[in-house]
C-alpha cells in the first residue's frame with residue numbers, strides 16, 4: 001500500500017514519489033490515473049473536494065493533476081484529459097499540491113467544525129450533511145427552531161471560538177476507544193463502515209470532537225473569522241447554514 005501522507009500531515013504540500021501503476025482514462029473526457037508510492041494529495045470525502053496540483057519528472061516534464069480519488073486504501077491521481085501518464089518504475093517524481101487552494105480548504109473545513117461544535121454545544125443540533133469549496137461551505141442540521149436571530153448569535157459565537165486560538169488535533173484510535181467517546185459521531189446516521197478498525201478523530205480542543213477524514217489547520221487562529229452568508233429551511237426540521245471565510249481575497 002502507498003503512504004497516504006495527507007491523513008497524517010496536512011501541511012505536507014510536496015513529496016518525492018515513484019509511479020507504482022497507471023490506468024487508461026475511465027471514460028471519454030477524463031484523464032489517465034496514476035498511483036504513486038507516496039502522496040500528499042487528499043482524495044476528497046466528508047464534504048471536502050479532492051486536491052489538485054501537478055506531478056513533475058526530474059527532466060522538468062509536468063503533468064497537471066485535476067483530481068484524486070480513493071479506491072480501497074489507495075489514492076489515485078487523475079491527470080488532465082489527453083495527457084499520457086508517466087511510466088511506472090523507479091524514477092523519482094515530485095508530486096506537488098495546489099497549496100493555496102488546499103490551505104483555503106483546510107481553513108474552511110476547520111471553520112465548519114467550529115460551526116458544528118457551537119451548534120451542538122449551544123443547541124444540541126445534529127449534522128445531516130455538509131459541503132465546501134475553497135473559502136466557503138454549508139452545513140445542514142436537524143435544527144427545527146433555527147431563526148435569523150439564532151444564526152446571528154451562532155456567527156458571533158463561532159468567531160469568538162476561532163479567535164480563542166484553539167489547537168486542532170488529529171488522533172487515530174482503536175474502534176472501541178473511539179466509540180466510548182460520547183457524541184463522537186455527530187452526523188444523524190453513523191456513516192462509519194462496520195468493519196473499520198481504527199477511527200481518525202479531529203478535535204478542536206475545548207470545542208469539538210468528531211470522527212473525520214479530511215484535512216484541517218493546526219490552530220483556529222489560522223482560520224481567521226467567518227461570516228454567515230445565508231440560511232434556509234430544507235424542511236420542517238432540516239436547516240442549512242452557509243458561511244465563508246472573511247478574507248479580503250475571498
Ligand SMILES: [Zn+2]
Pocket residue numbers: 046109113202212213214215216
Ligand atoms: Zn473535518
